[in-house]
Each structure stands twice: as structure tokens, then as C-alpha cells.
Amino acid sequence: ETGVTQTPRHLVMGMTNKKSLKCEQHLGHNAMYWYKQSAKKPLELMFVYSLEERVENNSVPSRFSPECPNSSHLFLHLHTLQPEDSALYLCASSQESRRTDTQYFGPGTRLTVL
Amino acid sequence: GENVEQHPSTLSVQEGDSAVIKCTYSDSASNYFPWYKQELGKGPQLIIDIRSNVGEKKDQRIAVTLNKTAKHFSLHITETQPEDSAVYFCAANKETSYGKLTFGQGTILTVHP
Numbered sequence: 596e597t598g599v600t601q602t603p604r605h606l607v608m609g610m611t612n613k614k615s616l617k618c619e620q621h622l623g624h625n626a627m628y629w630y631k632q633s634a635k636k637p638l639e640l641m642f643v644y645s646l647e648e649r650v651e652n653n654s655v656p657s658r659f660s661p662e663c664p665n666s667s668h669l670f671l672h673l674h675t676l677q678p679e680d681s682a683l684y685l686c687a688s689s690q691e692s693r694r695t696d697t698q699y700f701g702p703g704t705r706l707t708v709l
Numbered sequence: 710g711e712n713v714e715q716h717p718s719t720l721s722v723q724e725g726d727s728a729v730i731k732c733t734y735s736d737s738a739s740n741y742f743p744w745y746k747q748e749l750g751k752g753p754q755l756i757i758d759i760r761s762n763v764g765e766k767k768d769q770r771i772a773v774t775l776n777k778t779a780k781h782f783s784l785h786i787t788e789t790q791p792e793d794s795a796v797y798f799c800a801a802n803k804e805t806s807y808g809k810l811t812f813g814q815g816t817i818l819t820v821h822p
Contacts, residue, residue: 636814637798640810643807643808643809685753689808697755698743698810700752700753701752703752
């Protein structure tokens, strides 16, 4: 295992629901990331946090709301999602975010929006 | 912004053969090029990476080559085994960006026993 865990592994939600994805890293890293992986599309970077501060927001709709309470935990709060938001959501961490440090990925949360 | 193109999208080889996956990038400032392997039900795992001050790097059966002039880099897997079957992604990044990896579209590699 990479030292990055994600819960839940699978989530089915309706368009009016509110849910949260959780990521935890046990590597002592300072940077954490959210990626979206859709079928037949490259991994898309959504958010970057460095020392609990958001340093990158890759034009993500406001129905996705990240939260980083400390350098070990990262959340993605979801509300009023659309069916096209169904995808695998991956969390990653690295030692730092400004340098080209290796990013370690969690197993992902498979999200289905009905 | 950076754009990374990856080919082929699928690759089928016999066990013991070599496999080559190629990527091109658009931003000449990019200087870090990792390769990730993603197995079913798992997140991407780094298998090898190369930085712009190096032209080639090897790790057992895996090698990566980089041509900065042509802006392309390749993954070479020799003596392929069935457990090499997975989706492989290339990516590019630069020192000045906030860990902003740009990924290629992925290559589904199947190694037939």
C-alpha cells in the first residue's frame, strides 16, 4: 500500500444529496491533491493543498468543495452533483507541492451520481 | 498550459516481448516526467521517473528515455510478464508549478502468457 487511504471506496448518490469523500495520508507529507479520473479521459487535477492552504483550483465547479483541516487529512464535499460527475476520485500526497516531488495515490473512491 | 499526448491507447504483446509507450509534451519548461502504472481497483503507482538533466534511466526491466529537443519521452518494458498488464500513464510537470502533473490519456497494456 502507498500510505494514502480513501473512504468510502464506493459511493452512490442522488443529485440532491450531500456527501463527503475522505483522504488520509500516513507519509508525513505536506501537500495533498484531488484528481478526477473519468473513462477515456486523462486524470484531471482538481485541487492542490500545501500546508493546509489551497494553492491550486483547476476551474472546478463550486458543487465540489475541498477542505484540508491538517496536513494529513483532505476532504471533498459534494452537493447537487450531476450524472457527468460520476468518476473515480483520487487523492494523492507528496512531500512538497512546489517541487517536482513524487505523488503517491490512494485507491480512489468510485462515485456514481444517479 | 501543458498538453501531453500518449500513444498507443492499447498495446498487446506476448510474454517475453518488449513493450514501448511514447509520450509527447508541449511545454518546453517541463522538466519532470513520471510514469505511473494503474491496476484494476487501485490508484496509479509510480514505476519510474526522469528529470530533464538525464537522457535515460533504467530500473531492472523498465527504462525511460527523454528527448528534450523533440519534447518526447518513452517507457520501455523488456521481458514482459502477465503481471505487467495494466494501464500506464505518462505525465509532465515543471519546478515552478504547484505539483501540477499533466497526464497522458493512458495505455492499456495486455501481456498474453
